[in-house]
Each structure stands twice: as structure tokens, then as C-alpha cells.
Amino acid sequence: MTVQLDARPPVAPAPPPPTGRFSRLDTRLSPYLYIAPFFLLFAVFGVYPLAYTFWVSLHDWDLLGTEHPFVGAENYTRLLADVDFWHALVNTLGIFVISTVPQLLAALWLANLLNRGLRARTGWRMAILVPNVTSTAAVAIVFGVIFGREFGMINWLLDLVGMDPIGWKSNRFASWVAISAMVDWRWTGYNALILLAAMQAIPRDLYESASIDGANRTRQFWSITVPLLKPTIIFCAIIATIGGLQLFTEPRLFHSGTNPIRGGPMRESQTLTMYMFENAFAPHYNFGYGSAVAWLLFALIAIVAAVNVLLLRRLGGRSGPDARKETPR
Amino acid sequence: MSRLWRASPLTYLALVAAAGLSVFPIWWMFVVASRSSDAMGQLPPPMTPGGNLGANIARLFDNTDAYFLTGLINSTIVATTVTVSVVFFSSLAGFAFAKLRFRGRNALLLVIIATMMVPTQLGVIPLYLLMTQLEWNDRLPAVIVPVLVTGFGVFMMRQYAGQAVSDELIEAARMDGCGTARIWWHVVLPALRPAAAVLGLLTFMTTWNDFLWPYAVLNDPANPTVQLSLRALSDGYYQDMSQVFTGTAIATLPLLLVFVLFGRQIIGGIMEGAVKA
Numbered sequence: 001m002t003v004q005l006d007a008r009p010p011v012a013p014a015p016p017p018p019t020g021r022f023s024r025l026d027t028r029l030s031p032y033l034y035i036a037p038f039f040l041l042f043a044v045f046g047v048y049p050l051a052y053t054f055w056v057s058l059h060d061w062d063l064l065g066t067e068h069p070f071v072g073a074e075n076y077t078r079l080l081a082d083v084d085f086w087h088a089l090v091n092t093l094g095i096f097v098i099s100t101v102p103q104l105l106a107a108l109w110l111a112n113l114l115n116r117g118l119r120a121r122t123g124w125r126m127a128i129l130v131p132n133v134t135s136t137a138a139v140a141i142v143f144g145v146i147f148g149r150e151f152g153m154i155n156w157l158l159d160l161v162g163m164d165p166i167g168w169k170s171n172r173f174a175s176w177v178a179i180s181a182m183v184d185w186r187w188t189g190y191n192a193l194i195l196l197a198a199m200q201a202i203p204r205d206l207y208e209s210a211s212i213d214g215a216n217r218t219r220q221f222w223s224i225t226v227p228l229l230k231p232t233i234i235f236c237a238i239i240a241t242i243g244g245l246q247l248f249t250e251p252r253l254f255h256s257g258t259n260p261i262r263g264g265p266m267r268e269s270q271t272l273t274m275y276m277f278e279n280a281f282a283p284h285y286n287f288g289y290g291s292a293v294a295w296l297l298f299a300l301i302a303i304v305a306a307v308n309v310l311l312l313r314r315l316g317g318r319s320g321p322d323a324r325k326e327t328p329r
Numbered sequence: 330m331s332r333l334w335r336a337s338p339l340t341y342l343a344l345v346a347a348a349g350l351s352v353f354p355i356w357w358m359f360v361v362a363s364r365s366s367d368a369m370g371q372l373p374p375p376m377t378p379g380g381n382l383g384a385n386i387a388r389l390f391d392n393t394d395a396y397f398l399t400g401l402i403n404s405t406i407v408a409t410t411v412t413v414s415v416v417f418f419s420s421l422a423g424f425a426f427a428k429l430r431f432r433g434r435n436a437l438l439l440v441i442i443a444t445m446m447v448p449t450q451l452g453v454i455p456l457y458l459l460m461t462q463l464e465w466n467d468r469l470p471a472v473i474v475p476v477l478v479t480g481f482g483v484f485m486m487r488q489y490a491g492q493a494v495s496d497e498l499i500e501a502a503r504m505d506g507c508g509t510a511r512i513w514w515h516v517v518l519p520a521l522r523p524a525a526a527v528l529g530l531l532t533f534m535t536t537w538n539d540f541l542w543p544y545a546v547l548n549d550p551a552n553p554t555v556q557l558s559l560r561a562l563s564d565g566y567y568q569d570m571s572q573v574f575t576g577t578a579i580a581t582l583p584l585l586l587v588f589v590l591f592g593r594q595i596i597g598g599i600m601e602g603a604v605k606a
Contacts, residue, residue: 026508026509027509030508031425031430031431034421034429035421035422035425035437035483037418037477037478038441038478038479045456045475046475048459049453049454052458053452053454053455056455110347113343116336116340122596124344124348126588126592126596127352128348130351130585131351133534133595134581135537135556135559138576139577141573142354142577144563145574151372151374153357156374185350185351185354189347189351194599197599246448248450248540249540256568257564276451276453276454280453280454281457287458291454294454295451297448305446
């Protein structure tokens, strides 16, 4: 296409730009027309629901009731005194921390391995990215079996090295570990590729002068690579925050049997989003209370993301302006 | 390239381990899917495929609780529709943001970026109420319409259009009397093709995978998406694991197929996006 247009011989001088009424309307209005679908859709299915969630959260609103009396902050005060809510909050933060930290460290390490002259480069990249493209629901079911108590592969391996079996679904901390393993399995490779792209954008001569100055490879990694990657690391951390605090599918499908929405008989790994579902949909159908959970979760995400941005400001200043000009190979 | 650090045997060893961990659960899923249900109780666990795949598939499609075939058809309809629509509208909007001048352009672009940070999942409750009013509960439009165009898509197309389409070309087309719509169709869209392909692939996979919103709004067990069929299988009172795994394997297969065919482009898209972001 490009070639064809460029190859057109420059015959007679270009005609004057069209000035008809239609074309003026076209240049003025078309841009709005083109971006309108997004804003329309987002207004109806994005902004409106979020705002309306707040409105609903101020009411006693359930599925069957015909009236929705205004109750002010009652849902919120009830929620703050709700043991199960705090339990779910601790679960969410616990799973978030024990999944995100090892995930980013492993991704950094993998990216560093991939940032070398490798045979079959694309093959390795595809192999570590494949978990990210599989169905989350399917993976959660498979991991549920791998971490099974009686016939699970992990407990079998533990048995081989002489350890007692672990109740991966009945012990609270163990279930956090199992779910974190699932999350990390899915996201480590993805983050590694993002970090790899940023690593490749670091100018090579920085390393050359460092080795002339006598810095070995480990030293170079910690003094050059990691500081220059900080913005990207924080970017990955923010994405992990938004996703991790809303974790739902993995813990939901890790459990089966009766009331799996509780994340285990004693709510061992019920996350906040699961708690919101339990209250807003089956079995309780209390939309008001569920909406209050949604807003507190929203607030939590905003707070954690704000902390991340503050970190970004403090740590991100050291990357040079030329650091990201090269395109990834 | 010559100045890259060389890879030692240790590097390859570590990569083999990482790749093995990545691939193993998927491999094992197919192993169990191809064996009889006794495989679940065997220790050490079987690691090679058996000959039971056909029988498992037959039982899966006969399972009256899972509606697996309906799920497959529904997911295909939903993911295809959403993909076509997202690519179409995102490339239009991305073109407008990258190449057209209009009042409020920068502010509106900032709004789009901000929407990418808003966890819209949290709006499921009023969205559910809205769907009730529209009488879309239990019906596919409920999971199609809200995602017909995404902020991510618009932003990605805008980034790509900014560098892939030259202003001179657009100016030339305008001089020849092309309206903006024809410029988009004849000049911009051909140049956007690589990015549009990546966006399409990512959108297809995300939509195929979506669980939370369909789980909330499609409550009729007879009209699920494939992920909801998996849930029905997994929550079933009597669990026949080789049948469940056959379901997970079939639900994963289209994604793997897309990935094997277009993995290079997807990886390129992720890595380029990372540098530009």
C-alpha cells in the first residue's frame, strides 16, 4: 500500500484541498465519531456501574425485595465489624504478597537468563509464556488436583523425600501457597518478557565501560541492570497489584464441593472478590452489602496503587533518557 | 549480537527447568484426559498419554450437567464477535487519537489511559442490575456488548498508528480528496495490520478465558460459555477426573493452537508494548 502511493509520479500540481461543506464537517466531526464508541460503551458499562455501585451500597437492597430503603453508611459499618470480611482481606493481602514477591524475583532472573546469546531464542520465550495463554479456569482445576491431599502429585513428591502430606486445601497458609503457585505459574513468564524487553533497551556500552572498570557480571547486574529496570519493575508491580487484589478465578476453582465460593470450609482462601460474590450473588443476593465490599476493595486497590506510584517517583528517576530507545529484538 | 553475554550450559539447564515447569501442567492435563479415570488414583502418577481420549470426549459431550458443546459454540461466538469489534473500533479511535486534530484530544486520551487502571470488575453488581433491566441475563449479549471496544485496544492502536502511519501519506490522500473515512480504510488500516493482528489475538484469548463476569450473569446452566462448563464439571457432585480434564484440555486447545501459530507475533506485541509503555 505504502509503496504504491509513494510510487505515484508527481504529475500536475496537487489540486487545492477540498473546501466543500461536507469535507469541513468531515474534518471537524469525524474524530469525535471515531472515538465515540469507546466513550459511549465505557459510560454505560464502566462509569455508570462504578458510580451506581456506590449508590446501591447505601441501600438495603436485595434480589427479592421490592423496596430498597436508604440506610446510609449502615452497610459499611456492618462490614467493618464483619469478621469474615477481615478474614477475606487478610487472605487477599497474604496471597498477594507471597505470590508477587517471588514472581517478580523469578521473572527478573529468567529475563537475565534470556538476555544472552541463545540458540532457539523464540522457542524459550514461547515455552515460558505458554502458561499465560492457557485457560485460567482449566489451570485452576488442574492445580486443584496436583495439590490434592490423597493423590496429589505434590504430596506424593513430599512423601518421596520423607515429609508428611500437607492439607493444601484445608490449611490456611498452605492454600495461600498453592494459589500463589498457580498465579506465579501463569504470570512469571509474562513479566520476564516485559523485563527482558527493558533489559535489551539498556545501551551495551554501559556494560563495556563497567567491565573496563573491573566490575564482574554479578556486580554489573545489580549496579546497572536493576537500577535501570526500576520503572519497568514498578510497572510490573502495579499490574500485579491490580490483578492480585482482585484475584477470583484461581481460588474459586481451586476449591470444589459444597459452597466453593467460600474458598474452603473455614474460608481458608476466600479473597475479597469472592466475598463480594458470596454476598451479592448466590447464596445471599444482598446487592447493597456486596456493593459495600466492592467499594472497600476499590479503595484498597487505590491505596496500594498510590503507594506504588510513590515508590515509582522515588525510585524511577535514575533511568537515563536514552535508556529505552532501542527496540527489542 | 556478538557482545551479548554468552550462554553457559548452566543457563540452558536453568532454562530447561523453567520451560519444563511451564509446560508440565499442560502436558499432564492432556495425559489425564487421554486415560481412564483410574489414572487419578495412581502413584506414581502416569506421565504418558493413554488410549482413552475418544471415550472421554464422548462421555464429556454426553454429560447433561455441563452443556459442553453449547459452551464451546457460545464461547466461539462471543470471542469472535468481540475480537472483530475491538479491532475495528480500536483502530478507528486509535487513528483519530494519533493522526487527527480535534479539541480535547489530549484530555480524552488521558481519560482512556485512566480507564485502563479502573478495576471495572468491581462494577459487576450494578452491571448485573442493568442486564436485568435490559433482559439480557442468561443471554450472550450480556457478555459481548460491554467489551465491544476496550481502552487497552484504543491505546495500543494509537501508539502503533503514531509511528506506523506517516503524516505525509495522510496529507497526500487528503489532497486527493479523500475523506477521513477513506483515509482510514485505504491508508491507515493497511499500515496497522501487524498491530491489529496482535490486538485481535490478545482479545480473542482474553475473551475466551473470561470467567468472572460470565459467572455472574450467565446463570442458566443450559447456556454457558466454555469456562462455565468447566466450572459445572469441576463442581459436580460425582467427579470423574479424566472427563473433567478432557474438558479443560479441549477448552485450552484453541488457545494453544493460536499460540503455536502466532506465538512470535504475540511475544513481539508484548515486548514492544513494554518498551513503549
